Amino acid sequence: MSERLVVIGGDAAGMSAASQARRLKKPGELEIVAFERGHFTSFSACGIPYWVGGDVEERDDLIARSPEAHRERAIDVRMRTEVVEIDARERRVRSRDLASGAEEWTAYDKLVIATGARPLRPDLPGIDAPGVHGVQTLDDGQALLDTLTKTKGRRAVVIGAGYIGVEMAEALLHRGYEVTVVNRAQEPMSTLDPDMGRLVHEAMTGMGITMVNDAEVTKILTGEDGRARAVATDDREFPADVVVLGIGVRPETALARDAGLPVGEHGGLLTDLGMRVRGPVADGAIWAGGDCVEVLDLVSGRHRHIALGTHANKHGQVIGSNVGGGYATFPGVVGTAVSKVCDLEIARTGLREKDARAAGLQYVAVTIESTSRAGYYPGAALMTVKMLAERRTGRLLGTQIVGREGAGKRVDVAAVALTARMTVEQMTALDLGYAPPFSPVWDPVLVAARKAVTAVRAGGA
Template sequence: MSMSRTERLVVIGGDAAGMSAASQARRMRGPDELEIVAFERGHFSSYSACGIPYWVGGDVPERDRLIARSPAEHRERAIDLRMRTEVTEIDVAGGRVRSLDLETGAEEWTSYDKLVIATGARPIRPDLPGVDAPGVHGVQTLDDGQALLDTLATTEGRRAVVVGAGYIGVEMAEALINRGYEVTVVNRGKEPMSTLDPDMGRLVHTAMENLGITMVNDAEITKLLTGDAGRVRAVATEDAEYPADVVVLGIGVRPETTLARAAGLPLGEHGGLLTDLAMRVRGHENIWAGGDCVEVLDLISGRERHIALGTHANKHGQVIGSNVGGGYATFPGVVGTAVSKVCDLEIARTGLREKDAHRAGLRFEAVTIESTSRAGYYPDADLMTVKMLAERRTGRLLGVQIVGGEGAAKRVDIAAVALTAGMTVEQMTSLDLGYAPPFSPVWDPILVAARKAVTAVRRSAP
């Protein structure tokens, strides 16, 4: 009787999606059935990139708190994780990858039966003079976070400029304020947090200014000016210069698909890999992809989106690992839920913004309400603003944005479930949500918004 050959799984990327896939595949198949080789070009594996701003700001005291599983722990589970090793080429026809050991310079080819691409995303670095000068930092990896902390520890000046006012920009601005820096945020949008509608972004703007952050909106950076020894000394727009001892780029990220593009694998309009529901790369039986390098289906608009979030990356990895390991799982898509905070102000969104709904050709009503996190008479009741979009005629929920004090952000999960279930705002008004004065008013803010949306939808009916 012939022995079955051991298959080899190769994983490119040692963070959330890649190592979740490797770990799940290992749970399902032992080392005698499936050999697993993983490549990671950085110094760290399985870490929380989302936690970097809180580490930089001092809320998380040490780097290792952000590491879920070390390379040694992966190796103990029979996963051959090769750190500081960068995959430089994927040979799809030959079923192999070329890797470069960044410490020794040694190159080698490794064959695979099954391949997982989990190359993540890279920070957008605008092609501007001075953008690569010392003192200019992105914050995508633990290596990036460590480099920024090293700069903060050795820089005498206390002036910081953050470029961009999305999640990373806003969180890094707060982190630098916590470290005693004078912070200016330069933002090309009308208001911070372009993932919100501008009327809700305005609430974030006010909160940031109340923290002592200088907000410069509607401003495009033209160059970064350097001084002594080539270090950054200022950020320039067309109208002004903003002195800077350190600059943090928080403009966002793009899928890191350089390898995939060179290998001829299918990419979407945002530059991310395209997969089927099983997270298999379209048209390729033995290649899977997940995490920040892929595009995902938006369940509300029906379009592909690029969303770089650890929650999705870990789910992708679980799905891929199950399928690689001989089981079956799917990732149906997302509704676009995200939360953040600036000091005590919580920020949340799910579903479509007004401009998303317009782009998708949907006709809708938008309503905004103000309420409190608890019963008004209960101590420490915080104000919150809820904005809700509902489709005309059908009343289907399309999106929710919430900005407010403690208890605001996680309320968005109610809306995320309602969106996933395809509920109407009228159905939402009957939701049996938990109530007691320490937790919410008699009518939860989400339900108050839903009632107002029902009225707006009825009024718009022909």
């Protein structure tokens, strides 16, 4: 007898889950219905800044798999159809066709919630004015591109200096704009410690971007035509022909909460290691993954919310295996992220100083400078590596890297070491690839580990 899998959300987590389930179960064994309220499936939101900036030419380059391609694999994708209610007791969902407004109930045996995240949009005067753009969806990206093409303006203000903010700053710089980034925090990239964020600040200033920190936006000023014309803080105004919101996201879980499903302190759904939603309401029939769930941080032992395509894909893979009768788990994250602004590479994994304190961990922190290649090799570029290790045990707690070409992906070494719960002393013996075009004889990560060992020893009992 055939079962039915219903998937809410047609992006990375949902469609990975559907695809993996389809690999394991034939259409006669498992019917798969996926609801997507937008116009696209399986697109790379992470790629939007590069499309807006002109590095990626076509919108469709960002689409990994179209609805038609999913349908060819016997996944019944219903586009522009929003699920408006989950009835977990009756195991059914109510959906609405956004064009006609028609609603219907669809029963499920298994349900995957992959509703993603919604962008933070502060409730400010003028926030909805023409010329103010989010960049979460392909439609957002197209609208922003239209504004860039139509307006003759040359001044852009980006609100927020996290990943999206700094990547959009690069994109707008590429488009020839004078860019100002207005940021509430002490330094940009608050996923780094402020001393490392300071390096990003300086580098972005060096690129000609105006960086405004410690600044709370109070309103968007509009002109006589109703369009945004400036961003105002308490004491200043920043003229803007276009305003981009890069403030971050929150889990989109209204639907799940209305159904009585459990959410955590960051507002994300709570699942077990197999990505099955916890608790009696879900009754073992509901899975969730991607930007709408919280994940276990393996370093701190606490839950976090991280909206990142790479996790969403892994979640989907795990969910698809489990709903397809296989077995897989998502053990958790160590909090790795990498980004760039022009040629500046920014990476982090594990805990910042304040995360370590919040987790009750005492630590030593060290910072070193080294180069991406042997010092004598052409293109050797300076990078700064900060490393945190637990007091006494010397266990690696976190690593942050800011540098140029060749800096960012070095964070992966620390990410694997964190996963393996290595000490910084164990790390000093790591057998990393060495040749002059690739690394100094001591890789920068090992230089940081050596300094951390000294600090741990000096840290006393």
